[in-house]
Structures are given as structure tokens and as C-alpha cells.
Amino acid sequence: MTDATGAIVAGVDGSDEARRAVRWAAEEAGRRNLPLHLVFAQEAVAITLPASQSLFDQIEEYAAEELEKAARIARETRPGVTVTQERSRQVPVPALLELSERAHTIVLGASGRGGFTGMLIGSTAVAVAARAACPVAVIRRRPDGEPASSGPVVVGVDGSPTSERALAVAFDEASWLGVPLVAVHAWNDVDYLSGLSADYPLPEPGSGNEEQRVLAESMAGWQEKYPDVHIERVIARDRPRTLLLEQSQQAQLVVVGSRGRGGFTGLLLGSTSQALLHHAGCPVLVVRPED
Structure with a gap:
């Protein structure tokens, strides 16, 4: 496992909300001269039926692609920031809580790919904010959909x-x-x-x-x-x-x-x-x- 001690940790799941969280996390890491640690957390197979090797391979390929996309977004947002990646085999909440024991801050999108339509915030963000050992930033936008990039x-x-x-x-x-x-x-x-x-x-x-x-x-x-x-x-x-x-x-x-x-x-x-x-x-x- 890549060491995330003192890092800004951002959850990655392929959703637009997670990508916004990565941008916010990259800005935070760049300002503070801290590393940015990207984590894609999901069990290898989250289904109960027997799975073929091709399904395992597709899941791993998707995780690797999304981590690379997130890393590119982070470097474009804040050139020079140190970016590390982690593919966790745990489900998101336990993985993020474990990382919170040594991270500076956990950064999450308001809702992820696993959320239900109409929910205002994802269950992962609520669970991690409730139990993490470090501060947790949940990235919300203005009611008009624009990012909150100014103000006190x-x-x-x-x-x-x-x-x-x-x-x-x-x-x-x-x-x-x-x-x-x-x-x-x-x-x-x-x-x-x-x-x-x-x-x-x-x-x-x-x-x-x-x-x-x-x-x-x-x-x-x-x-x-x-x-x-x-x-x-x-x-x-x-x-x-x-x-x-x-x-x-x-x-x-x-x-x-x-x-x-x-x-x-x-x-x-x-x-x-x-x-x-x-x-x-x-x-x-x-x-x-x-x-």
C-alpha cells in the first residue's frame, strides 16, 4: 500500500462529483505543498454470482483507467503536485476510514457513482464524515451548479x-x-x-x-x-x-x-x-x- 501519511486523500470512482473532488484536493495539496493520494476503493467483485476472469479483468482495467484520469486532472489543476495512486480491494468506507488514520484530509464528492438518483449526498460521504479520524471535505457546488471558488x-x-x-x-x-x-x-x-x-x-x-x-x-x-x-x-x-x-x-x-x-x-x-x-x-x- 502506498503511504498516505500527511497527504490529502481523494476518493476516485469515475463520477463527475469525484472528479470535482480531485480538483479541489489538488488545489489544497498544492497550496500546502502536501502530496495528493488518489484511492479507488471497491471489492474486486461486488456481486454474489460466480464471475468470470474477464469480469475481474474489466473491473481492474476500469479502476486503473479512472486513477490515471484522476491523476491527469490533478496535475492539470495544480502542476507540480506530487500524486500517488492506490487501488484498494476494500469497500470504500472501511478503506477511507483506514486512510484517515494517517491522512491530513479526506476529500470526497457529494455523491458518487454508487448513489441513488435523487439523493442529495452519497452514503459514503456521510459515513466517512461521521467516523473519520481526520477532517473530511465534501465538495458541494452552488445551487446553479457553479463551483464555489470565491468568498470567505x-x-x-x-x-x-x-x-x-x-x-x-x-x-x-x-x-x-x-x-x-x-x-x-x-x-x-x-x-x-x-x-x-x-x-x-x-x-x-x-x-x-x-x-x-x-x-x-x-x-x-x-x-x-x-x-x-x-x-x-x-x-x-x-x-x-x-x-x-x-x-x-x-x-x-x-x-x-x-x-x-x-x-x-x-x-x-x-x-x-x-x-x-x-x-x-x-x-x-x-x-x-x-x-
């Missing part, structure tokens, strides 16, 4: 440990991209009250001093570490997913923790990260907590 980096901040990790990743991305960072914090997450009856009185909005404090404490020290990054703070009494989805329409990347302070214990992905993976208007980078 947006990060969701809620004061949780996972949010702190997301903030660190977001500052790093904004610095490498040379763009502003928009830190988004929800004043009141009405999801906390979703199990209550409609007659339950919502708390009246106050001065917002507590929410200002949460955001200020979360941001403390980061401006000194990244003096080149211009910061914009957005605080509102709304659902985090609503604010972040709105901001994603003008951003080039949204960074979010896999599960924030409002999630239920045991859930690998919270409602906010799920909503962004399905509906964001730009790529989404999901950051999981440290084990």
Missing part, C-alpha cells in the same frame, strides 16, 4: 470541544486561502426545544451578553496566531444550520464540528453538520473530536 471561510462556533477543533481548522484554511473568516454563532438553538409542545413559551431574547462571551472566549488567542486573517463575527438568535446554510451561499468553504453542544450522546453527526452536507452552497469540511 465560514465556521460554526458553539463553545464545544469539537467546535474548538473546527475553529482551529477554519483559521488554518482561511490563512492558506488568504481570505476572511466568518465566525457564526447562534444566539438560541431552537432545536433544544424541539421536543416541547407548541404552547411552550420560548425564552425572551436578552442582551446577548452571554452569547457574546461564548464567541469571544472561543476566538481568544486565534487573532494573535493568525494576524493575517480578517475576522467577521455573526451572532443571531436562530438555528445554527439556518445561519450556516445562509452563509454558505457566499462562502467558498464551511467548517463545522461533527456534533456540537446540542447533539444527543452517541450521535456521530449532529443535525447541523447533516444539514450542511445535504444542502450547503459550497464545500463542507467536517471536523470530528479527538478520541
Whole structure:
């Protein structure tokens, strides 16, 4: 197996979405002077009937062709980037999770060749984002189909440990991209009250001093570490997913923790990260907590 330690890893499956992910991954690897590792993961035969040798050969030929196509796309996108290839005999999710143990970032298309028509995001992207050991970028486009190639980096901040990790990743991305960072914090997450009856009185909005404090404490020290990054703070009494989805329409990347302070214990992905993976208007980078 080719060593993917510290590399940007991109999943390849022959789909247009995967090719977009390869382009994004090549740009990321080139900016950071990191290697790009392309992986085509699929069992040799994913059918239950006996298969002929010719079918085995066709599968292997297809995998080799798609890896070569992806490598050409990567080098055309970012000349000079170091590209390695891997043909994994595992199914995609276990293969990518294994690579995430030593990769810098996993990059996937929003939906792959194996997805069902009408699905907003593929099951592989959701499963890997929920369980990977490193950040996972899922490459989404604008509603009009155009790539999100401009705008700030947006990060969701809620004061949780996972949010702190997301903030660190977001500052790093904004610095490498040379763009502003928009830190988004929800004043009141009405999801906390979703199990209550409609007659339950919502708390009246106050001065917002507590929410200002949460955001200020979360941001403390980061401006000194990244003096080149211009910061914009957005605080509102709304659902985090609503604010972040709105901001994603003008951003080039949204960074979010896999599960924030409002999630239920045991859930690998919270409602906010799920909503962004399905509906964001730009790529989404999901950051999981440290084990």
C-alpha cells in the first residue's frame, strides 16, 4: 500500500462529483505543498454470482483507467503536485476510514457513482464524515451548479470541544486561502426545544451578553496566531444550520464540528453538520473530536 501519511486523500470512482473532488484536493495539496493520494476503493467483485476472469479483468482495467484520469486532472489543476495512486480491494468506507488514520484530509464528492438518483449526498460521504479520524471535505457546488471558488471561510462556533477543533481548522484554511473568516454563532438553538409542545413559551431574547462571551472566549488567542486573517463575527438568535446554510451561499468553504453542544450522546453527526452536507452552497469540511 502506498503511504498516505500527511497527504490529502481523494476518493476516485469515475463520477463527475469525484472528479470535482480531485480538483479541489489538488488545489489544497498544492497550496500546502502536501502530496495528493488518489484511492479507488471497491471489492474486486461486488456481486454474489460466480464471475468470470474477464469480469475481474474489466473491473481492474476500469479502476486503473479512472486513477490515471484522476491523476491527469490533478496535475492539470495544480502542476507540480506530487500524486500517488492506490487501488484498494476494500469497500470504500472501511478503506477511507483506514486512510484517515494517517491522512491530513479526506476529500470526497457529494455523491458518487454508487448513489441513488435523487439523493442529495452519497452514503459514503456521510459515513466517512461521521467516523473519520481526520477532517473530511465534501465538495458541494452552488445551487446553479457553479463551483464555489470565491468568498470567505465560514465556521460554526458553539463553545464545544469539537467546535474548538473546527475553529482551529477554519483559521488554518482561511490563512492558506488568504481570505476572511466568518465566525457564526447562534444566539438560541431552537432545536433544544424541539421536543416541547407548541404552547411552550420560548425564552425572551436578552442582551446577548452571554452569547457574546461564548464567541469571544472561543476566538481568544486565534487573532494573535493568525494576524493575517480578517475576522467577521455573526451572532443571531436562530438555528445554527439556518445561519450556516445562509452563509454558505457566499462562502467558498464551511467548517463545522461533527456534533456540537446540542447533539444527543452517541450521535456521530449532529443535525447541523447533516444539514450542511445535504444542502450547503459550497464545500463542507467536517471536523470530528479527538478520541
